[in-house]
Amino acid sequence: MRVAVVHDWLSGPGGAEKVTRELVRLFHADIFALVDLLNDADRAWILGGQRARTTFIQNLPFARAHFRWYLPLFPKAIGSLDLRGYDLILSSSYAVAKGVRKRPGQVHVCYIHTPMRYAWVDQDGYLREHGMHSWKAWIIRRVMRRMRAWDTANSAHVDHFIANSANVRERVRRIYGREADVVLPPVDPNVFTLYNGPREGYLAVSRLVPYKRIDRIVAAFRDLPEQRLTIVGAGPEAQRLREMATPNVTFTGFLPQARLVERMQRARALICTANEDLGLTVLEAQACGTPVIALRQGGYLETVNEEHGGLLFSSDSPTDIRQAVLRHEERTRAPDPVRLRASVAPCFNDRFALRIHAIVNEVQSERSMPRTTADAP
Template structure:
C-alpha cells in the first residue's frame, strides 16, 4: 500500500507530533508533506524520510514567526502538489494541511486535532481587546476568507477522525460533518522508572505548557501571586515576556527542558495546574503517569481523561475559583495507583491498534466519509 503523510508544520515536538510519530512508525517509507520544516526540531523517526515543504519554508525567519503568516497558509497548502501515487493519505491536521489535494484514486483519512480554535470558538481569546492592534485588524480582514477556505477544504477529506468527543462536537458544529473519535495517547514508557521508584514530593505546583492565550498561564500566575505558593512553569511561547513581567517571586520559569527533566519535575510536584480549554490534553495524563494529580478547568477534553479520583475541577476561569480548587486539593487524599491506572487506559499501543483497524476498514471499502 502506497501511503503519504501530511502535517501542518514541523517546528517542535508536542502532542500533535507524537501522533505523527506513530503514523511514521507505521509507514516508515511514506513521504511527509508539511508547510514548514525546521530541521532537527522533531524526532529521527519523523525526519528520517522524504520531507516536502511549501514555499513558506524559504521565507527568512519563518521557523520562529510562522504564526504571523497565517493568511498565507491556505495559499501554501493549495499550491502543494503530492508527487507520488498514493492509495492512502493520512493527515495530522489542526490548521490547513488537510486541504492539500489528494492524488487521484486515493483515500484521505484526516486525524483532526481541532478545527482552528482562533477562527471559531476561541476567536476572542486570541484576537480580543488584549491583542495588539495589528493582530486584531488582520484577523478581522482575513477571518471570512480563512473560514470559507477551511470549510471548502473538507471536501478533500474522505474520513475525518476527531481526537476527542469534545472535538467531534466542534467538527459537527463548525464543519457540519460527522466524525469518529480515536483518542491520542501518553508515552507511558517515559514514566515507568519513576513508578517503580517514586521520588518524594516537594513544595511546588507545576505547569507544562506553551505560552499561548488559550492555555491561561496568566490565570495561574495571578492565582499563585495571590496565594504566595510556589509554581514552576515549563515551556515557552508568544506570551513569554508578558507572563514573566506579571509573575511574583514564588513563580519560576524553567524554559524548555529535556524529556527526562520534565518527567522528574512532574514526579516531584504536588499537582499539575491546567487552567485552559483543551481539545484533549495529553499533559494531564503525563501528570497522572507521574503519580501527580491535576487541578483542571472543568471543560473540554479533560472531561474524557480525568475524573474526581485523579483530579480536582474548577468551574470558572477566575482567581477565586482556582484558589478554591487548590485549597480543596490540599484537603484531599489521592491513591497513587489510581493515577497510574487512569493513565494506562491511554497507551500508545492502544492508539496504534485503533488507527490500524480504521485503515483496514477504509481500504477494504467498509468505511467512507
Template structure:
C-alpha cells in the same frame, strides 16, 4: 498500497508533532508533506523522515514566520501532487491540509486536532491581540479562509478527532461525523512515582490563553509552592506576578521536566485545551491533576479519582479547587493505570484498525 502523510507545518515540538512521529513509525515508507520544516526545532528523528515541503519553504523567514503566509496555504497544499497515493493520512489544526487534491480512488483520512481555533472559536481573541495593520487585514482574509476551510472539509472521506470536545466542534463547524482516538502519550517515559514533595507543578508554553497567571495568583494567595517550567512571550509578565513561593525555571530538557513531574504533589492545568497531553503525562507519574473543567481534560481526568476540576477560569475558583484537593486522598497506582489508556501503543492499534477498516470499504 502507497500512503502519504500530510501535516500543517513542522517548526517545533508539540502534541501534533508527536502524532506525526507515531504515524511515521507505523508507516515508515510514507513521505510526509508539509508547508515548511525547521529541523533545528524538531527532535532528531525528523531528520530520518522523507519530508517534502511546499513553495512556502522558499519564502523569506518562512521557518519562523510561516503563519504570515496563512492566506497562501490553500494554494500551497493544492499544489502538492498526491495522485500516486492510495491513502492520504492528514493531521491538522489549521487551514489547507484538508484541501489536498488526490485521485478519485484514494482515501483521505484526517486526524483533526481541532478545526482552526483562530478562525472559529477564538477569532475575536486572535483579532484583538493583533497589531493595527493586521486588524484591518485579518477580517478580510479570515472570511475567505473560513469559507475555504468549510468547503475543503468535504474533500475528507473520514475524520478522526483527538477528543470528544473536538469531535463536537467538527460536527458544529463542518457538519461531519468523526470517531475519537486520543493522541499518543509516552507513558513508558513518564513512569509511576510514589514521591510527593510540597509543591505544585506546571509545564507549559507561557502564552496568555494557557492562563498560568491564575495558578500563580492562587498560589500567591494560599502561600503554596509552585514550580513552572516553560518559555514564551508571557515569561516576563508572569515573573513579575510571581510571589516568593513561585519559581519559574524557563525552558528545561525532558529529564528535568520528568523529575519535577514525579516529585510534585499535583499538576495544575488552568488552560482550555482541545486535548492536553501534559496532564496525562502527570497522571502516568501517578500525580493527580487540578484542571479547568472544559475541553480535552473532560476525556482524560476522572473527577475525584485522578484529579479534580475547577469550574470557572478565576483565581477564586482555582483557590477553592486547591483547598478541596488538599482535603482528599488519591491512589497513585490507580492514576497510573488510568493514564495507560492513552499510551502510544493504544493509539497505534486504534489508528491501524481504523485505517484498515476504511481501506477495506473502498
C-alpha cells in the same frame, strides 16, 4: 502501499507532533508539511531523521522566523503538495493539512486536533496573542472569513475523520457536518513512568501566551505563600508573569523531555487553566501517577480523573484556583498513583496503534484498497 502523512507545519515538538511521529512510524510514511523548521534533534525524534517535503512557503523571505505572516497563502500552499504517488493520505491537522488535494482512488483519513482555532474557535485570542490591533485585526478578520469558506469546502474531500477527543468531535459535527471516530492521542508508557515517591509543590506546563491563562495561576499562588509553584514553558508572556510572581513561584523556561517528566513525577498536582481541545499533558501527568487540577471546560472534562485524585474548578479566577488547591491539600484520602496511571492505559502507544490501524483498515475496505498491518509498538 505508499503512505503520505501531512502535517500543518513543523516548528518544534508538541502534542500534535507526537501524533504525527506515531503515524510516520506506524505506516513507514513520507512526511509533508507547509514548512519544516525542525532542528536536527527534533527531526530525529519526530520524523526519524527524514526531512519533510515542503511547500513554496519554506523559501519565502523571513519564513523561518515568521512563516505565519503568510497565512493567506496557506490554502494555496497546502494544495500545491504533489501526493499523486501515494495510495493513502493521513493528515494530522489543526489548521490546513486536511486541505491537501487527492486524486481518484486515493483515501484520505484526517486525524483532527481541532478545526482551525483562529478561524472557528478563538479568533480574538489569536489576534491578541500575535499583537494584532486596528487595521491589522481588520485584515486578519477578512482573511479568516475566506479561510472558513475554504476550510468548509475542503473538509468534504476528507474520506474519514478521527478526532482527538469528544470535544473536537462535536466541533467537527457543528462546523463540517461530519461524523468522526474518537481516538485520544498516544502516551508513551516507557517515558511517562509511574512514580510513588514523595511529592512537593505544584506544576504548570504551558506555552506562556495569553490564552493559556497562566497569569491566573500565578495570581492564585500570591495567596498560597506556603505552597510552591513551578512553571515550565516559554513564550511572550514570560516577562510579565515573572514581574507579577511572588517568591513561591519559580520559572524554568523550556525543559527537555526527561527533565519535564521528573518534574511531573514529583509534583503534588499539575494545574491547567486553558480551555484546551484535549490537553495531552494531563494524560502524560496521570501516566506518571500525578493528579490534575483543571478548569471544568473543554477536553479536561474527558481527561481529568476525578475518581482517583483529580479536581475540576468552575472558573479561571484566582480565587477558584486557590480554593481547588486548598481542597487538594485538605483531602482525607490521598490520590492513587497506580489507578491514575491505569486510567490512561487506553492511550498508551500500542493501544493507539491498534485503534488507528483498525479505523484505517475499515475505511480502506469500504473502498477495496489493500489493508495495512500494524507494526509492533
